[in-house]
Structures are given as structure tokens and as C-alpha cells.
Amino acid sequence: LFDVDTNFISADVYAVLYLSLDGGPWNEYAETETFTIFGTSATDEYGLVTELMAGYPTGSYDILVELFDDYDNAFLTSFGPDETSALAFLPLEDFEFDVPIVPVQVVVNQGHGGGGAMDRWFLSAFILLLLSSGLRRIWVRRNDGLVRIDSPSSGWKDHTEHQNRFKQ
Structure with a gap:
């Protein structure tokens, strides 16, 4: 030009x-x-x-x-x-020397829906596993907290008895 x-x-x-x-x-x-x-x-x-x-x-x-x-x-x-x-x-x-251009074939599967790397059943099982693991941790934490609050250790009992002796 x-x-x-x-x-x-x-x-x-x-x-x-x-x-x-x-x-x-x-x-x-x-x-x-x-x-x-x-x-x-x-x-x-x-x-x-x-x-x-x-x-x-x-x-x-x-x-x-x-x-x-x-x-x-x-x-x-x-x-x-x-x-x-x-x-x-x-x-x-x-x-x-030029490499011939080969048309690229694109295949679109419109059949079974597909979910990428995971299907629906695997994803559901994975979510249930996460929920059960999370609920178990919450239950254990709550129960551990209750045990600590409601039942003091034996050292704590001895200490209260020791304080009661001095108050009399």
C-alpha cells in the first residue's frame, strides 16, 4: 500500500x-x-x-x-x-515449510448433562461427608465443653475442700 x-x-x-x-x-x-x-x-x-x-x-x-x-x-x-x-x-x-492448517473438530455432548469433573451422585456423597464431619466436630466440641463445665477435675474438688476448711 x-x-x-x-x-x-x-x-x-x-x-x-x-x-x-x-x-x-x-x-x-x-x-x-x-x-x-x-x-x-x-x-x-x-x-x-x-x-x-x-x-x-x-x-x-x-x-x-x-x-x-x-x-x-x-x-x-x-x-x-x-x-x-x-x-x-x-x-x-x-x-x-508452512504447516497446513487442520480444521479443529469440536464435539458437543448434549446427552447426559454432565457436571464437569464430578457427577451428581459423587457431589451429593461428598457434601454429605462434609456435613457429617462438620456436625461431628460441633457435637464433640459442645459435649467437651459440657463435660468441662459440669464435672470439674479431681484437683478442683480438692482445692474447694481446702478452701472450705479455712472458712470454718
């Missing part, structure tokens, strides 16, 4: 694109059809999509764009890696 400007109201131009493998010679690989540019308008952008299917070895490529006047084929300007790093050292690899 590039946007070319002109000092005139409009101009008909075409572009020739070149590739350079690892700093080697420039080789033409594409030419656009004629397109019109309008002064300094940003609405006259031109985009070119290319697929290099065969005959281009793996490596780093530079891209050069040359612009020509469609009326007399006069060279107008060029734009490449010397003007922007966006057109320099572009990696290109053989499409044979």
Missing part, C-alpha cells in the same frame, strides 16, 4: 516493483496497471498484493518501487530500502 503525490491536479502513473535477495541485483517481479493520483490527496492510495509461489529462494529480500508516467513512460521517482527500513530485509521462506 503506497500513496503517491503530484504537483499537478492529477496524473496517470504505473509502478514497477523489484526484489533484491540478500543485497544482490534488483530483479523485476511485478508491474501495476495504470492508476490515477490526485495532487496531495490521501484518498488515492494504491495497494498491491503478490504471491511469490516459485523461483524465489529462502532469504532476506529488499523491495524497490519505481514510478513511471503512463503518458510517455518517463521515470518519475523510486522508493525503497534507502528511504524506509519497512522495505528492507523482509524474510521469505518456502511455503513447503
